[in-house]
Amino acid sequence: MAVLTFEKTLGAHPFFKDLLPIHLDTVVGCAANVVFPAGEFIFREDQPADRFFVVRHGKAAVEIFAPGRGPVTIDTVEEGEVLGWSWLFPPYMAHFDVRALTLVRALSLDGACLRAKCEKDPALGYELMKRFNQVVVQRLEATRMQLLDLYGNGRG
């Protein structure tokens, strides 16, 4: 029963849209439901982060702690979006703090489990890579715009 619910939930999430049912089935095997109360850390900088999350409800803040400035939020991730890509590359450690701003309900996907399945089924691996690349590219473009500090005092 629990597995069926996961499939429906995963399949409905924008990140996994149009994934082949057989691939969805494989991914589900690495999935678990998680809930983070508001204020709790989802990732900690320089800590093991061998999983990623598919956010179903709530908002999480990606933070960098700057000495003298405190934690600076540089991105927020909301429902429909994906959180965490450190599971893709060794040493599978988080580079940023991520904290739940509100209560966050998500599906957590185990990195080691997924990596093993991708090695066995490269077609699944390629599908996941394609989707992650798109997420990373979008975040990079947005970050570049934030870099311009358009509303700052210089040109803008």
Next chain:
Amino acid sequence: MATAAVETADGPGRATDPLRPEPFVVKQVTKEAGDTFTLALVPAAGGRFRRFAPGQFNMLYVFGVGEVPISISGDPARPELLVHTIRAVGTTTRALQKLGKGDQVGVRGPFGTAWPVDEAHGQDVLIVAGGIGLAPLRPALYHVLLHRGLYGRVVLLYGARTPKDILYARELRDWRSRFDLDVEVTVDRATMEWQGAVGVVTKLVTRAPLDPASALAFICGPEVMIRFAAMALQGRGVPDRRLFVSMERNMKCAVGICGHCQFGRHFVCKDGPVFRYDAIHPFFGMREV
């Protein structure tokens, strides 16, 4: 789109020469975020107030210092109070910042084209503002809210630098509490206290409730932000003829005869500042036009 108004003296009386500043008096000064402030002006004794259309601008003159183009950011239904939100970034704007209640300002205008609030009847209205770009859009929002029944869904997307830089914060909260208006605010970066979205305003565009076939989008902000917002809207399927942007160029005469504000074939002071995107699209992305 409203046609360029070269002079709009209200009521009977001598037609004003658009090259001659009329004396207005500062009624109220409001400090906004950072180096931004708002001046509310009334005509000097014996003067007449001027009607304006949302999106138009005035040339504000400080005696002996200089003159700058500033968008009107007040309510078009209450033209007796002429409101301008200004960033103090140069000699004249810093001189405007030093003005207090009772001080006199020279006003020429209103000039330029307006947000197509009439063309938007029966349509959804999506307002996308970045930074001080919210100021020239506020009159359009006032107008739409005053005639709310004529419009479909109304959405305001606003991006600011940090939570401290959010313009019209109190008003934004009031707007947010309305049931007939969607308001989403994002900042480029924030501290822990901020519970809202962090990221560029274009991210809000990709998530906004939007029917591309029946929405008109009004975009204002730094030119880079406009380009990316337009791209994001095009990505949602909104055609260029349903996008409107407000442009900024160096202005001196404001009546189309000094040549400074040219952008391709257009004079931004009289063919703009509000342009339909399909009229300027090929040139908008080109460098140094």
Next chain:
Amino acid sequence: MEPGDRAVIPASQLEPLIGALRQRGYTVVGPRPRDGAVVYDVLDGASDLPVGWTDLQAGGSYRLEKSDSPAYFGFRVGPHSWKQLLHPPTLTRWRARRDDGGFTIDDTEPAPPRYAFLGVRACELSAIRIQDRVFLGGPYVDASYRTRREGAFLVAVNCAEAGGTCFCASMKTGPRVGPGFDLALTELLDGGRHDFLLEVGTKEGAEVAGELRSRPAAEPDLAASEAASRHAEETMGRRLETEGLPELLCRRYEDPRWDEVARRCLACANCTMVCPTCFCATVEDVTDLRGQEAERRRRWDSCFTLDFSYVHGGSIRTSPGARYRQWITHKLATWHDQFGTSGCVGCGRCITWCPVGIDITEEARALQGLESQGG
């Protein structure tokens, strides 16, 4: 006499012509030699004209030479144009003074002198008509320009020979003058005589002509006049192919040719100052030292200056290539969208007075050539 009449006056009638105009209250301005060029300045009499002088013009080069011809108008156009009288380089728009609480503005303008322009060439007459459209034809009418324009009396002159940088024939603005003159003169030196064919354009022109000693023009006079214009047409120093040019320029916005021009262009703004149609001007606010009195002035400006396109944070057109592109695209392309005609009259001044000899016709040709090569 009536508008449309054609008469012949001996060259000696130039003096009475100038006198008649001064009698009517005009300050007569025309060509005179000064500082090695033919400039426009006040004329006291016909002897002030550059009799026997001719000019040799080429890219970046202007030389006055004595010729053995007795012609009064044996030269082309110099660095000045009539825009300096109709659209003066500096103009005070209004004065303001502080009073209690604020300030008061006085925008009354003293009446400017009424000028008679003696020696308006075909290209210049076209340029005046073009500036009429800019200052009088839009939603905003420039009152200063209108006052000066309405007060001006135009005596046009048909060129008998074109100059080294002339291309009015390509722009269809000459060599024969079009409508808009009060009087038009064509210098006739055929067969050893020295006369002028006089054409009457307006009622006032007829009145002035009526005060001169003239006889009706005969067939040989008209033939000589036409021969002069034909000779001018055949001696054009430059050519410009205008067919499809506006669209072409708008297609070549990202052409590397602009970088090529940028390597040569000094952004000195000479071209915009000598161009008879360039109208860009800036607004200057000045104040006295005590801060009690202020003035707003209009001053000629140029799209070649870095400040021209300044918005807070920086200028839009920083590279010289982009500024040159702005100038030539405005002149030859977007002017059509804005005012219904080309902005160029083919007078060649920009070519002559460019210190490095950048040639508008050559730049256009380069872009046209690049496109036909599939570039």
